[in-house]
Amino acid sequence: MAEEGTPLLRLSGIAKSYGPVQANRGIDLTVRPNSIHAILGENGAGKSTLMKMIYGVEAPDAGTIAWRGAPVSPASPADARKLGIGMVFQHFSLFETLTVLENVALVVPGKLSDLASRITDLGREYGLDVNPNSLVHALSVGERQRVEILRCLMLDPALLILDEPTSVLPPQMVDRLFVTLRVLRDRGVSILFISHKLEEIRALCDDATILRDGTVTGRVDPREASARELATMMIGRAMPPPLPAEIGTPGAAMLELAGLDWAGPDPFAPSLSNLSLRVRAGEIVGIAGISGNGQSELAGLISGETALPRSRMGEILLGDAPVGHLGAAERRRRGLAFVPEERLGHGAVPELSLWQNAILTAHGRGLVRRGMVDRRRARDFAKECIADFDVRTPGDHAEAGALSGGNLQKFVVGREIMLEPKVLFVQQPTWGVDVGAAAAIRRRLIEMRNAGCAILVISEEIEELFEVSDRLYVLRSGKLSPPLVTSDTTYEEVGEWMIGAAEGTAHAV
Structure with missing residues (x-):
């Protein structure tokens, strides 16, 4: 005792x-x-x-x-x-x-x-x-x-x-x-x-x-x-000042869901019902919600990991082209980049080095030529990502599984940003990332938005969505709320939509 x-x-x-x-x-x-x-x-x-x-x-x-x-x-x-x-x-x-x-x-x-x-x-x-x-x-x-x-x-x-x-x-x-x-x-x-x-x-x-x-x-x-x-x-240093918003007029629609429905084979997974949203060039759209309300199913459908029948290909569009029937690789070739919520095993292969993990999605940037890996280019790409996103690691030869969760997240997010996509889709961009690194990632997202990229962010951190999003939706039980203008919405209102207690008219656009 x-x-x-x-x-x-x-x-x-x-x-x-x-x-x-x-x-x-x-x-x-x-x-x-x-x-x-x-x-x-x-x-x-x-x-x-x-x-x-x-x-x-x-x-x-x-x-x-x-x-x-x-x-x-x-x-x-x-x-x-x-x-x-x-x-x-x-x-x-x-x-x-x-x-x-x-x-x-x-x-x-x-x-x-x-x-x-x-x-x-x-x-x-x-x-x-x-x-x-x-x-x-x-x-x-x-x-x-x-x-x-x-x-x-x-x-x-x-x-x-x-x-x-x-x-x-x-x-x-x-x-x-x-x-x-x-x-x-x-x-x-x-x-x-x-x-x-x-x-x-x-x-x-x-x-x-x-x-x-x-x-x-x-x-x-x-x-x-x-x-x-x-x-x-x-x-050990002062936090950087927030990036000025510099919000311009959004451009053309780059990603669109048009009445998307989905019921997967898992009886415990939520079904998606009549989801419609639009993400335009030069804006960040956020999706809030308590985990398990259809985020994973929606991510699979947008990324192309889950494809729709050809007869329903128009329920998902990149630009003005229907892509619902296309797989993940083809959607990437058309300008979509994707950061999954599960970084270890999904965003990166634990047993592979960082430079080898870079090849998984950046192979189209000259890292693979005529079916052969250009090791020097792959290592240079990984080293640039490590430096630009302050990934704490012994080097590009380190195995992904040996990194801390936050450092691996910085590498995966950085790898996708370096692809300079037309549309960037990110799940939980700063999950498990420290405050300094989270601020840096959010700053880069805003910089990409200001440069004309269309960005869709799924996050369970409401503060993050309010910091980066121009508009946001709430996903609950497989259904989306009306679009909410972030500057006209409160944390409490979003929380009410998340638990099904929202009343009144949303600040829709």
Whole structure:
């Protein structure tokens, strides 16, 4: 039994290296009982590695971990869970061929019928609804994150590690989740909270530890610092000023949906009903919505990964040409670039190097000639992307799977932007990306818009859509809201459309 005043968790001198890359150096961290403790840092600062050592996924090269005052060495997540530590990873740890219920049952003891009821009840309570019988491979990224959060909560942990837990929630549900987290804290659960949403950290957290380049560079009470001050401490320099809007008159329609309907083979997936929207040259159109309302299905149809029958090819147009029947490669040849929401395994092949991943979509830029890969051109392309988008990596030879989530996201987004497309379609452009990198990506999107590109953005971060979008829609239950003029719309109104509570007339165009 720990003495009164003993920290719940204390790390001393923690270090971890992967070959020549030192992920953590001399980390000291103390988590008090009954506290919500934020971990802040840029992508590649060492946050995920540190959390993996606490959770038993990795072993430190040096230093000690103390739990309730006693030294411990968790050798696996099972060891950590026995101590009372739960974790939701940024990259999920679910079996895709199993159902939600079966994934939960692998970790949480109990009868399947009881577990199913608990999943439903907790999901409703926290605003994290998910069907216990859905197969994980059919779930969107956001829905998978809900499963991870619920699975941790069902273990009744003493320390809960949350990595970007609010990225799938509308504002109303974020507030509700925060109430829940505060209740958990007051009942004796400590929380390690990783988020790039600095205002959330200021509103929720009692303590914050800041990492930069694998070391602790500061400790602060986030309630006593502004978001800009926290951002500056994270990145070690002042945040760049916002890019002037320079909004001009949009040009011709470059992407159009005309009464798009879709019902896929998955009985658990939402159907799309009569979707119509238009994205013009020189504008950014955003699509908001809670994950699992048809975003993944819509993305597959727009990107060409899911093709329509030739008889319905006019439901999707690039320029004035019907392309609904065409595959992804042909749509790319016609000027469409696409950033999928799942960067690892979909946007990039984990086992391939960055220069090899560049070839996947940039082969038409002279990287492949007469069926042969031009290695020099491919490496030059990858190096330019790494430099322009500040991808923290040893070089273009690094495997995609070895990068942090945020750095891989910067590479995938940068690769598509460098193609200079006529139409850019991006899902979750800054998911898991730190505040400095997120600002840079959004700035590049606005620059592309100002240069005449037509851009469609699907994002579950309302703040992001308000920052970059000229108009936006809300996707709910496979249906789109009327178009909303961003400058005439509030966060609360968008949130109401997301949960089906919107009333009155939208600010349509």
